[in-house]
Amino acid sequence: xxxxxxxxxxxxxxxxxxxxxxxxxxxxxxxxxxxxxxxxxxxxxxxxxxxxxxxxxxxxxxxxxxxxxxxxxxxxxxxxxxxxxxxxxxxxxxxxxxxxxxxxxxxxxxxxxxxxxxxxxxxxxxxxxxxxxxxxxxxxxxxxxxxxxxxxxxxxxxxxxxxxxxxxxxxxxxxxxxxxxxxxxxxxxxxxxxxxxxxxxxxxxxxxxxxxxxxxxxxxxxxxxxxxxxxxxxxxxxxxxxxxxxxxxxxxxxxxxxxxxxxxxxxxxxxxxxxxxxxxxxxxxxxxxxxxxxxxxxxxxxxxxxxxxxxxxxxxxxxxxxxx
Ligand code: UT7
Numbered sequence: 001x002x003x004x005x006x007x008x009x010x011x012x013x014x015x016x017x018x019x020x021x022x023x024x025x026x027x028x029x030x031x032x033x034x035x036x037x038x039x040x041x042x043x044x045x046x047x048x049x050x051x052x053x054x055x056x057x058x059x060x061x062x063x064x065x066x067x068x069x070x071x072x073x074x075x076x077x078x079x080x081x082x083x084x085x086x087x088x089x090x091x092x093x094x095x096x097x098x099x100x101x102x103x104x105x106x107x108x109x110x111x112x113x114x115x116x117x118x119x120x121x122x123x124x125x126x127x128x129x130x131x132x133x134x135x136x137x138x139x140x141x142x143x144x145x146x147x148x149x150x151x152x153x154x155x156x157x158x159x160x161x162x163x164x165x166x167x168x169x170x171x172x173x174x175x176x177x178x179x180x181x182x183x184x185x186x187x188x189x190x191x192x193x194x195x196x197x198x199x200x201x202x203x204x205x206x207x208x209x210x211x212x213x214x215x216x217x218x219x220x221x222x223x224x225x226x227x228x229x230x231x232x233x234x235x236x237x238x239x240x241x242x243x244x245x246x247x248x249x250x251x252x253x254x255x256x257x258x259x260x261x262x263x264x265x266x267x268x269x270x271x272x273x274x275x276x277x278x279x280x281x282x283x284x285x286x287x288x289x290x291x292x293x294x295x296x297x298x299x300x301x302x303x304x305x306x307x308x309x310x311x312x313x314x315x316x317x318x319x320x321x322x323x324x
Contacts, residue, residue: 001175002129002172002175002179003128003129003170004172004179004181004183005121005124005128005129005136005181005182006171006180006182007166007167007168008067008068008070009064009067009068009069010166010167010291010292010296011061011067011164011292012063012292012293013162013164014045015047015048015056015161016045017046017047018043018044018045019044019160020032020042021042021157024157028157029153030153039253039254039276040255040256040274041158041254043280044279044280046145047143047145047161052086053082053084053141053163056141056161056162057095057141057163058095058099058100059163060139061078061096061137061139063292068167068169073102073103073104075102075105075136075137075167076104076106076132076134077105077127077137078096078102078106078108078139079093079123079124079127079137080108080110080140080141081116081117081119081120081140082141083113083142083283083313084144084146084283091108092109093107093109096137106133112189112312112314113197113313113314113316114251114281114284114312114313115311115312115317116140116283116312117284117287117288118308118309118310118318118320120140120284121138121168121308121320122182122185122187122318129170135167135168135169138165138168139164140165140284140285140286140288141285142282144161145159145161147211148211149211149212149213154214154216155213158253158280158281159281160279160281160282161282162279164285164290164291166291166292168182179323180303181323182320183237183239183321183323184235184236184238185237185318186233186319187316188316188317188318193314195215196214196222196313196315197212197213197314197315198213198313220256220257222315223254223261223317224257224264226311226315227250227311227317230317231248231261231265231307231309231319231321232265233319234319234320235321237321240305245267245271245307246304247273247294247307248265248271248273248306249290249291249306250262250273250287250290250308251281251310251311251312252276252282252287253276254276254281255274258272258276267307273290273291273293275289275290275293284312291308301324302324303324304323305323306321307319307320308320
């Protein structure tokens with residue numbers, strides 16, 4: 001017998017304010033046409049002034065608990081991925097814990113930028129398999145609009161705000177690839193690439209939050225190569241082949257990266273969940289948002305194989321293979 005971390009519920013929240021590509025046209029030298037053609041993004045949501053990452057996370061968490069038919073006190077742990085916390089500390093996860101009225105268990109944040117949700121899922125699975133927790137709320141939540149340089153056209157048109165959450169529960173499986181739940185994970189980082197994508201501020205350096213800086217075309221090249229490789233590695237670990245993949249739920253940074261990665265993996269585009277047009281790049285929130293949107297549309301059927309993959313600042317990248 002093997003303990004498997006099975007997804008019991010999903011939920012998401014997007015701030016009400018929707019900003020179309022055309023909004024940028026009189027602010028910087030760009031066009032709706034360029035943004036659509038180079039990224040696939042059409043619009044994104046921005047948090048209102050005063051609306052924080054924990055506000056978005058709490059709403060997504062409540063939706064995931066409802067979907068799972070659980071109460072906050074059924075949860076043993078909260079693992080939350082973010083690079084845009086409300087405060088330097090405490091962890092946003094503890095703010096969510098309080099917001100949900102949860103008075104037991106433990107809560108902490110994971111920071112692996114756009115790969116954050118994949119790292120959080122892998123950590124949550126580890127907690128379940130180690131017997132530290134039976135039910136874990138895993139959340140990706142971001143307010144990247146707060147770290148944009150609004151004069152940098154090469155980055156400010158790309159990102160959006162939002163949150164997504166899943167409830168994982170430990171369930172006994174047989175230990176083979178027919179089990180439901182997380183079947184394999186693959187995590188990687190290489191800090192020699194940290195200058196390709198970073199924020200130029202922080203507590204122990206500038207004392208400010210800073211702004212996002214990215215060498216987009218270099219990140220693009222790393223992304224296609226590393227994402228296809230990590231997905232293959234995780235599939236290998238799970239004992240599955242790319243032909244057995246029912247759904248690819250990739251990090252939603254750029255439709256061209258998603259298409260190239262799917263092609264390299266040998267997964268046709270009708271098996272790829274795409275939300276980048278409506279959400280933009282929401283960093284650690286993008287995969288749980290895409291999972292929750294697709295699940296709420298009834299697209300995933302029990303027993304189907306889902307592969308998630310993401311890359312972000314660090315560089316850090318990874319993949320999770322699971323059976324729905
Ligand atoms: O989520 C974390 C991981 N991040 C990513 O995966 C993002 C990876 N990178 C990308 O998605 C793409 O590299 C971008 C969308 C950021 C840029 O697309 P690109 O095809 O790599 O374009 P580029 O950076 O090579 O720039 C091409 C041209 C440049 O002009 P010149 O130098 O050729 O005259 C840019 O200045 O496009 C220009 N450009 C823009 N033009 C209009 C850059 N941003 C814009 C813009 N509007 N917003």
